[in-house]
Amino acid sequence: MKLLTANRLTDGLTLWYAGTPESGTQESGKPESGTLESGGWVEDAALASRLSDDDAEALLIAWKLRETDVVAPYLIPLTDTGTPVQREQVREFVRANGPTIGQTADAIASAHNRADIFEN
Amino acid sequence: MSATQSSAKMYKYDDFDHAFVRDRNIEFADQVARRLSGEITEDQFKPLRLMNGLYLQLHAYMLRIAVPYGVLSSKQMRKFAHIARTYDRDFGHFTTRQNLQFNWVKLAETPKILEELAQVEMHALQTSGNCIRNTTTDQFAGAARDEHSDPRPWAELIRQWSSNHPEFTFLPRKFKIAITGARKDRAAIRVHDIGLHAKPEGFDVYVGGGMGRTPSLGHCIRTGLAGEQLLSYLEACLRVYNRYGRRDNIYKARIKILVAALGPDEYKRQVEDEWARMDRAKVDAPVAEIERLKSYFPDPDFKVASFDRVAFERAQTADAAFARWIKNNTNPHKRDDHVSVTISLKPVGLPPGDASSAQMDVMADVADAFGYSELRVSHEQNIILPHVHKGDLYALYTQLDTVNLSTANVGKITDMIVCPGLDYCSLANARSIPLAQDISQRFEDAKLSDKIGDLQIKISGCINACGHHHVGHIGILGVDKQGIEFYQILLGGRADEKAALGVITGKGLPAEAVPAAIERVVRLYLELRTSDDERFIDTLERVGRETFAGALHEPA
Numbered sequence: 001m002k003l004l005t006a007n008r009l010t011d012g013l014t015l016w017y018a019g020t021p022e023s024g025t026q027e028s029g030k031p032e033s034g035t036l037e038s039g040g041w042v043e044d045a046a047l048a049s050r051l052s053d054d055d056a057e058a059l060l061i062a063w064k065l066r067e068t069d070v071v072a073p074y075l076i077p078l079t080d081t082g083t084p085v086q087r088e089q090v091r092e093f094v095r096a097n098g099p100t101i102g103q104t105a106d107a108i109a110s111a112h113n114r115a116d117i118f119e120n
Numbered sequence: 121m122s123a124t125q126s127s128a129k130m131y132k133y134d135d136f137d138h139a140f141v142r143d144r145n146i147e148f149a150d151q152v153a154r155r156l157s158g159e160i161t162e163d164q165f166k167p168l169r170l171m172n173g174l175y176l177q178l179h180a181y182m183l184r185i186a187v188p189y190g191v192l193s194s195k196q197m198r199k200f201a202h203i204a205r206t207y208d209r210d211f212g213h214f215t216t217r218q219n220l221q222f223n224w225v226k227l228a229e230t231p232k233i234l235e236e237l238a239q240v241e242m243h244a245l246q247t248s249g250n251c252i253r254n255t256t257t258d259q260f261a262g263a264a265r266d267e268h269s270d271p272r273p274w275a276e277l278i279r280q281w282s283s284n285h286p287e288f289t290f291l292p293r294k295f296k297i298a299i300t301g302a303r304k305d306r307a308a309i310r311v312h313d314i315g316l317h318a319k320p321e322g323f324d325v326y327v328g329g330g331m332g333r334t335p336s337l338g339h340c341i342r343t344g345l346a347g348e349q350l351l352s353y354l355e356a357c358l359r360v361y362n363r364y365g366r367r368d369n370i371y372k373a374r375i376k377i378l379v380a381a382l383g384p385d386e387y388k389r390q391v392e393d394e395w396a397r398m399d400r401a402k403v404d405a406p407v408a409e410i411e412r413l414k415s416y417f418p419d420p421d422f423k424v425a426s427f428d429r430v431a432f433e434r435a436q437t438a439d440a441a442f443a444r445w446i447k448n449n450t451n452p453h454k455r456d457d458h459v460s461v462t463i464s465l466k467p468v469g470l471p472p473g474d475a476s477s478a479q480m481d482v483m484a485d486v487a488d489a490f491g492y493s494e495l496r497v498s499h500e501q502n503i504i505l506p507h508v509h510k511g512d513l514y515a516l517y518t519q520l521d522t523v524n525l526s527t528a529n530v531g532k533i534t535d536m537i538v539c540p541g542l543d544y545c546s547l548a549n550a551r552s553i554p555l556a557q558d559i560s561q562r563f564e565d566a567k568l569s570d571k572i573g574d575l576q577i578k579i580s581g582c583i584n585a586c587g588h589h590h591v592g593h594i595g596i597l598g599v600d601k602q603g604i605e606f607y608q609i610l611l612g613g614r615a616d617e618k619a620a621l622g623v624i625t626g627k628g629l630p631a632e633a634v635p636a637a638i639e640r641v642v643r644l645y646l647e648l649r650t651s652d653d654e655r656f657i658d659t660l661e662r663v664g665r666e667t668f669a670g671a672l673h674e675p676a
Contacts, residue, residue, distance in 0.1 A: 011227065091178075091600075094551070095178055095179065101557070
């Protein structure tokens, strides 16, 4: 399972793909024209779709073509337990939740696996 | 207008400068429009935006604005406040390169921001890319009592020479120059690609210093270099690097690797050979031009007022916090009736180096009221008023206190250099800011902090070392260990005139264990020091790192 993430071209904010494998794409695999929202993108990581590896790869290829909408799309592999793979764990936690300024180290240590974002 | 308000004494754009920046902004605005319309791809656009200081970070675009050698006017600081309010999330981050970063700008609004900056003679050029970056210098330049040569005219000379220099726009890697002109090195010249020490008899030239993956102290390859020969000598240094620097491997592309590979003596021989063959007259600035640049930086019209020492001391007796601020946040000035004031951007529990728009406005206001409209950014991520009459200190302190800018911790354990880390930076492996917040809360007790005295903690969120961890008395390096943040502790680094690189001591620690480990080391220092005047770094050098290693890794 994977998540698809990118940054919005106009303001750089982090986006998450929350559509279905089919939503917003044509049969050719190319994304339909229209807004990012109609294409399935949201700013809230908690809403991100958990995609099969094949669907995720197809969507990544499709959205790479939409360069006037999103920048630097990439996939986050998920482990069986639903958290991102270990190598990316902290990075993707911060990317999903925004800067952690003000949290204590203890809070950070216990919050890495925030379930409401990366749950199955 | 207050008694001391005036125009800041600093660089001035001439017609060429205005036209150059305007043309570059027009060009970039067109590039942004073409990117937004899809006419050019991200691959085509990325190098163009980077040449204009615009990065795409973890959460948003980041714009890095050049503050030439850390010198700012009140007008420029007010412009930063306006940009923070209008185009960002109401704050900015002052960096270890004496620059300013906005973390949340929009691509579509960047041309407008650059236009606003140009109105106050600023830009974001050469704050990224493999070119000569902003030259950094002593934050007390032109004011410090221990200064023998003002580095600002030389920094300005280098700025003009290196701006859009056709030969050095695509170097093997980025290139950083630092200059000091004082007895104490406050510019960390030994850990720069080129470090210059301006002395009455000429420049000492250090080459091949740096931090990052392969830390190294610069080697002195020339002493007594005449100022009027500075540019040609720098050009010779850059040419040898440009010719032989490793373009095939980004990790081996900095000049420190070349100097280490050739050996300092051979590198020097090649530089001297290049210098001897070069037509120096075509490169070096005429004496008249150097004098013109020096004329940009006269002393301000110092306030002439009697200094009421009795009232000053009475104020300190009545207000212990003010007395502590005077003791910790002022630096001796060349005039007896003035001091330089450091405004700490390290309040306990808040992100180091950040300032809100309201704080920026107040800093601009106090610069106008008490500081001849001039400010500086230090590489320690604080703001400096270089010239303040002693009679104005209490009024200044009171005004700063209204916006949480009166923290009296300069040079102390909570005055940490901290990179943005994984909270913002796409290169980072670990967070820096939350760890700094934890450490500052652990040592927030003013009496304990003062008892500890001068102690520099420097934190980097990755091996690139933007947080200068190699030269912290205690350095902290964030690493990624199978997806979890760990922190390696270095002991014994220093960036001053006795520059030394810290050494990693023991195993990495999880974030939650670091503050207690630091406290154990500090408590051991307090036990071991021979007097209150023996600083942490002195004790460490006297007894050795191994003595402290046990305390660092003792179970909590």
